[in-house]
Amino acid sequence: MYFEIIGMIADTERIAMGTSIRELANLREQYGPGRWRKLKGVATVRLANGRIRKVELHWYEAHGVGKKKLKIKRYLD
Numbered sequence: 001m002y003f004e005i006i007g008m009i010a011d012t013e014r015i016a017m018g019t020s021i022r023e024l025a026n027l028r029e030q031y032g033p034g035r036w037r038k039l040k041g042v043a044t045v046r047l048a049n050g051r052i053r054k055v056e057l058h059w060y061e062a063h064g065v066g067k068k069k070l071k072i073k074r075y076l077d
Helices: 024-031
Strands: 003-017 037-047 052-062 066-075
Touching (some): 024 052
Antiparallel strands (some): 003 037, 037 052
C-alpha cells in the first residue's frame, strides 16, 4: 500500500533490537550491516486514495542507513 507521511512521527518506541529482530538477516543482506532496531510510532499519513488518517507505523532503522520498510499496522481514527 502506498502512503505519504505528513508531519512528524510522534510517540516513537523501540520494539526490538539486534538479534531479537526476526528479519535481521534480510535487512543486513538488503541494506548492509548496522545496529538495526525495530521501532513504532504514531503519524498522520495521506493514503493512495487521498484520505488523511492517523496511524501506527512500524519500521526498521539503523544508524547511517535510515528508516526502511515502513508499514501501517493499524488506523487510530
